Amino acid sequence: MNRRGNQRERPRRRARIPRPISAGLLLSYKCSAACRHCMYACSPQWDGDWLTKEDLETVLSLLARRIQPSPWGDQTISLNHGLHFTGGEPFLNFELLLEAVGMAEGMGIPSTFVETNCSWCSSDERTRERLQTLKAAGLKGILISVNPFYAEYVPFERTERCIRISQEVFGVNVVVYQAAYYHRFRRMDLTGRLPLEEYMKRTQGERLAEQVELFLMGRAARKLREFYPRYPAQRFFPEPCRPSFLRNWHNHFDNYRNLMPGYCGGISLGDWRDLDAIEDEGIDLDAHPVLRFLISEDIEGLLGFATDFGYQESEEGYVSKCDLCLDIRSHLVSRGDFEELRPREFYAQLEEGRGERGDLRLETGDWRLEIEAPGSVVSD
Numbered sequence: 001m002n003r004r005g006n007q008r009e010r011p012r013r014r015a016r017i018p019r020p021i022s023a024g025l026l027l028s029y030k031c032s033a034a035c036r037h038c039m040y041a042c043s044p045q046w047d048g049d050w051l052t053k054e055d056l057e058t059v060l061s062l063l064a065r066r067i068q069p070s071p072w073g074d075q076t077i078s079l080n081h082g083l084h085f086t087g088g089e090p091f092l093n094f095e096l097l098l099e100a101v102g103m104a105e106g107m108g109i110p111s112t113f114v115e116t117n118c119s120w121c122s123s124d125e126r127t128r129e130r131l132q133t134l135k136a137a138g139l140k141g142i143l144i145s146v147n148p149f150y151a152e153y154v155p156f157e158r159t160e161r162c163i164r165i166s167q168e169v170f171g172v173n174v175v176v177y178q179a180a181y182y183h184r185f186r187r188m189d190l191t192g193r194l195p196l197e198e199y200m201k202r203t204q205g206e207r208l209a210e211q212v213e214l215f216l217m218g219r220a221a222r223k224l225r226e227f228y229p230r231y232p233a234q235r236f237f238p239e240p241c242r243p244s245f246l247r248n249w250h251n252h253f254d255n256y257r258n259l260m261p262g263y264c265g266g267i268s269l270g271d272w273r274d275l276d277a278i279e280d281e282g283i284d285l286d287a288h289p290v291l292r293f294l295i296s297e298d299i300e301g302l303l304g305f306a307t308d309f310g311y312q313e314s315e316e317g318y319v320s321k322c323d324l325c326l327d328i329r330s331h332l333v334s335r336g337d338f339e340e341l342r343p344r345e346f347y348a349q350l351e352e353g354r355g356e357r358g359d360l361r362l363e364t365g366d367w368r369l370e371i372e373a374p375g376s377v378v379s380d
Contacts, residue, residue, distance in 0.1 A: 014282030015295050017269060018248035021068040024086045024115075025059065026254040027051050027096055029345070031088040032119040033153035036196065039218035040265040041349040042088045050093050051255040056100055059253050062275050064107040074110030077141035077173050080249045082111025084143065091120040094130060098137055105138025113141040113173065118162035119154045127161055131169040141173025142166045146181045147212050148199045156190040178213065217322035218265045222350055230317030237300040239321045246295070256343045264322075266329060266350075267291075268342040288340040290332065294325075302328055309335040326350070 026040070028050045034043035051059075063083060070078040077084075083104060090097045097114065104112050114134065121127040131142070144162055151159075163182065166174045176182050185194075188202065200206065214220060216228065244262045252260040258268035259275065269291065270278050285292035293301035299321055303313070306328045318324040332338055333347045341347070 013285045013292065013296070015246070015285055015291070016280075016282035017246055017278055019279055020063070020066050020248050020251055022081045022083065022249045022251075023063055023067060024084045024250065024252040025051070025063075025100065026086055026088065026252050026260075027090050027093060027100065028088045028255050029343075029349075030092060031117075032092060033089070033117055033150065035117075035149040035153065035219070036223035037147075037149045037212070037214055037218075037220040039215055039220070039263045040088075041219045041346050043349060045349065045352075046088070046345065048093070049255055050096055051100075053096075053099065055255070055257065056096070056103060059272055060100070060103050060107055060109065062272065063253070064104075064109050067109050067111075069110035075140055075173075077111050077113040077143075077175065079143070079175065082113065082140075083109050084113050084115055086115040086252075089117055089119060090114055091116055091130070098134060101134055101139045102137040110140075112139055113143055113175075114139060115143045115145065116162065117145050117150050117154050118159045121158040121162040121165075124161060124165065127165045128169070131165060135169055139170075141170045141175070143175045143177055145177055146185070147178055148181065148194070148196050149212070151181075151185065151190070151194045151199065152196055153193060155192050156185050156194070157192075160186075181212075215263060215322065216320035217263065217326060219350060221319065221323040221326050225319050225323065228319040230319055232317055233299075233303055233313050233324050236318065236321035236324055237298070239299070241294045241298045241321075241325070254343070258342050266326070266341060266343070266346040268340050270340075288338070290329065290338055290340045299325055299328075306332055 028048050029040060029042045029046040030044065030048045030050075031038075031042035031046070032044060034045070067083050068081055070076045070081045072078065074082075085097060085100055091114075101112065101114075120130075142162075144159065144166060146159055159182070163174070163176060214224075216224070244264065247262060251262060253272045254260060257271045257273060259270055259272040259278070260267060261269055267290075269283060283291055285295065289305060290302065293305045297304075302325065303311070309332055311328055311331045314327060318327065329341055330347050330350065333341050333344060
């Protein structure tokens with residue numbers, strides 16, 4: 001008997017997911033940057049494959065019956081309520097972004113905001129015109145990403161411009177993620193882009209992971225692995241995966257029709273067109289063994305399952321539970337066609353970062369995404 005999850009070995013099982021109260025709509029994985037910490041391995045190398053207008057209408061109609069507003073009201077925003085438009089960089093396809101905002105407003109979806117790295121903010125006029133246009137279409141706010149990983153790709157003056165004009169347009173509905181780095185870069189009189197290694201030199205070896213909310217998953221597990229201590233797989237067995245899989249907040253719906261649990265890039269709970277059935281009937285775990293083992297037996301079960309496909313534990317060890325999971329899933333993708341390991345291009349993009357080394361070392365930590373209330377904005 002093996003662990004491949006056939007019907008003779010185990011009874012057929014299903015896992016129901018809770019009705020989502022918030023979501024991120026990923027318009028495309030294509031991005032203007034390839035940040036070292038990106039959970040979804042976004043980059044300019046991805047094909048656009050932008051969410052089609054037909055699919056846009058379908059997914060928004062599904063979410064309109066589910067999304068709950070921010071605790072501070074439907075005209076305000078918070079990270080784990082409402083609907084956010086993301087990527088990739090959604091401003092790379094402004095026409096689609098604008099249509100998505102207008103369609104969501106027409107369907108009554110509350111607390112909408114867009115996430116951006118500000119790479120498009122080349123002038124005051126362009127920035128103001130686009131933000132005002134989005135607000136007029138119904139967008140409630142914006143989240144602006146700021147940390148040393150983005151600073152490698154986005155000139156800081158564009159980030160400053162986006163923050164300043166966003167506050168003019170959206171008022172308190174501006175979240176700067178993370179504001180501490182905005183202030184730090186200003187104190188450094190930063191202009192242009194800044195390589196991470198140079199940033200570390202200028203800050204005299206700052207313990208970066210104590211400042212940046214960093215999840216060691218996705219590209220971070222490839223690009224930053226040399227900077228962290230490593231542990232054998234069994235170190236991570238007590239850490240559960242199930243809560244992340246079966247939560248009702250901040251899940252993502254991508255342009256390939258995948259319903260992704262939380263921040264788990266490369267995992268699909270199913271086709272979001274079947275969201276009603278997934279909620280009512282549950283996921284067929286017998287047909288999706290990767291999900292079956294992660295949900296019922298966590299990472300230890302998935303490791304055991306993968307050994308039947310020739311997976312061998314890394315002698316070098318792993319920097320996190322998500323690193324172990326990603327390594328197992330990357331192996332499984334190369335050995336079979338698992339419907340739950342989508343999109344496959346995610347895994348191909350990750351391999352470009354495997355094995356890169358650096359000359360700095362970061363400290364580990366545990367991180368959690370917190371809700372930020374209106375007013376969590378930058379002020380001079």
